[in-house]
Amino acid sequence: MIHRTLAALAAGAILAVAPAQAQDKAKDDKPAAVTDYEPKSASKRLTGTFGGRSVTYSATVAEQVLKDDKGAPKAAIVTTAYVAEPRDSRRPVTFLFNGGPGSGSVWLQMGAFGPKRVAIPSNAQDDGGPPYPILDNPDSLLDVTDLVFIDPVGTGWSHAIGDTDPKDYWGVTKDAQSVAQVIRQWLSENGRWNSPKYLGGESYGTTRSAAVVNELEGGYNDVALNGVILISTVLDFAAGAETEGAELGYITTLPSFAATALYHGKASAPSVEQFVEDARQFAIGPYAAFLIKGQKASSAERASVRRELARFTGLGETFLENADLRVTSGRFYKELLRDRGLTVGRLDSRYTGRDYDNAGEYPDNDPSFYGIDGGYTAAVNAYLRDTVGYDTERQYVTIGGVRDWDWNIRGGRDTNAYLNVTPYLAKALRENSAMRIFVGQGWYDFATPFFAAEYALSRTGIPQDRIGFHYYDAGHMMYVRDEDRTKLSQDIRAFIRSR
Incomplete structure (x- = not known):
């Protein structure tokens, strides 16, 4: 104890005699503010067959730069867009992301809806070691909609810029605001404001979907949506909570x-x-x-x-x-x-x-x-870096890239209540007569149990006639099973076509 006390006193003495040096060092370690930022991008023209139809498309990986009110760059959010050529503003466009929070879009992109997919065992066996086959994906939705995959700050290659604290984007509402801003920017840059629009997320991405719907449709400067695709849904966090005293x-x-x-x-x-x-x-x-x-x-x-x-x-x-x-x-x-x-x-x-x-x-x-993570990590890096040509020294964050998430949401009847974003979807359904919701659930998913999703979406104030449930013989990522990836694709393709 005496030795530890003396050591502490010595350390205190060092700090006492050199406060200026310590402060200078802290200043030196802090990232500098950035006033100008050159976003990275890469694009390639490709052709594939999706839903039985041959489609020529551009694959574009690009940083969408978010700026503050003074025009200073604050964050770079990477989108991967697959757009049919020649471009047609009448085609639907679907914005997709995964969950976590802290997960990149690799799972939906390389597993379900992108033009290429990684082949891992379909029978619930471990994916083993590389090389993992990267195959054409006939189940991609590119025959019926353009696709834009979004990686929020801290996921994929997306990051804060300069001295911006990434925590400025880590929270239910803060995250949703940044994703909504990216969507608005992409629509403006690509001339797609009058295109039919869909939003889709998996797992926490369904929570994000509801919060983004609120950011897009909750004010006067609306971005109206034709549909929301919820895959492995979690909206009411009390519905699946395993907390002492909760039943x-x-x-x-x-x-x-x-x-x-x-x-x-x-x-x-x-x-x-x-x-x-x-x-x-x-x-x-x-x-x-x-x-x-x-x-x-x-x-x-x-x-x-x-x-x-x-x-x-x-x-x-x-x-x-x-x-x-x-x-x-x-x-x-x-x-x-x-x-x-x-x-x-x-x-x-x-x-x-x-x-x-x-x-x-x-x-x-x-x-x-x-049993699946090795294949997806290898595939997204190999395809986007080597085939599309995106050049970056950053490491792709598949999951786990955020911390200290702000779970509070503004508004609602009781701001001290548990997290429930279902009312965002309920309000949008009541106020947008064209909007519909697709819900896809696996029987064997404990991360987001199907009965909890049914419970959340059957509460008071939610129009039931525009919500459709679809079930699959796999789990959280039902598309890892070949038969269910095809069924999921067919179900969503029908959902989009039926607008």
């Missing part, structure tokens, strides 16, 4: 437990569709009533609920009782296949993994993420 998450996750148990042979039913429907009805009926009653539920009611939970989840009644009939998803990943020495995935519970040992309460990692 709703157990209800909305139960049908996903059922689908997973059935997939891995831990339950029996004629079809996944029928089994999850039975699980829905149990979840919002007897199970919800039991949870609401809490410790006032009768022993007979408890026994009945325990038996049904065992049937739907594939878990033993003793385990369920020890969990007080409230199983978190993390425990489920570890427990369902413990007898086989396997865990199941979070993003896609079809995937299985092996932990260091079989005794833990939670899995070591998510096999459905480490």
Whole structure:
């Protein structure tokens, strides 16, 4: 203790005698303000066959520079645009992004809708090592819409400029404002203000979609949208929250437990569709009533609920009782296949993994993420750098590039309430009679459970006649399964054509 005290005093003395040097060093380390910035870009003319139609298109990777009120550059947001040639302002244009927050658009771009895709195993197996095949993607939507993929600040190659703090763009509203600004700039630069417009996001990208809709349509200087595409939806964060004392998450996750148990042979039913429907009805009926009653539920009611939970989840009644009939998803990943020495995935519970040992309460990692990430990272860099020709020394951030996210949103009936951006979509639907919403959900997705999305979008004040749900036999990124990538493409193509 004495030695540590003397060391602290010595350090204090050093700081006391040289405050000026320390301040000068801090000033030197701080990035300088930038008054002029030359954005990077690259473009290439290509041809492909999409939806059975041959399309010549330009692939353009470009930094969209955001400026402050005085015209000083503050951030460079990279967009990757695929635009059919010759250009036609009557064609729809769809703006797409992924989630996180902190995820680049690589997943939707190289996995689902871009003109090229990375080929990884379709059967929920690990993607292994390179080289990964980069193939033509006939499921791209380029036959029906131009595509603009957006990487918000801190994702992909997008970044703050000079002394701008990237945290200025890290938050539900701040992020949405920057993305909306990029969309407006792209429309102006490409003469597309009167084109049909669609917005699409995956995972947190659906949260972003709702917030961007509010920025585009919530004021007087509207950018009206024809449709919003929500893939693996999270809008009401309480609907899936697993927080002590909160009960709703157990209800909305139960049908996903059922689908997973059935997939891995831990339950029996004629079809996944029928089994999850039975699980829905149990979840919002007897199970919800039991949870609401809490410790006032009768022993007979408890026994009945325990038996049904065992049937739907594939878990033993003793385990369920020890969990007080409230199983978190993390425990489920570890427990369902413990007898086989396997865990199941979070993003896609079809995937299985092996932990260091079989005794833990939670899995070591998510096999459905480490089973795909290598292929996507290699593909986006190889294609955009080598084929399109985008030259940068920056590293492409696939996910994890932001921190200290500001989850507060302005407005609403109660600004101290949990995060729920569904009212943004509800308001836009009520005030834009042409806008429709496409919802795509995988049965085996625990990151954004399908029943939580159904719950969020069935609340009061949301027109139901312009919302369509579509379900897929995979997980969070349903397009990793070949059959579901094709089905997703066909479903969205029909959605766009039906305007």
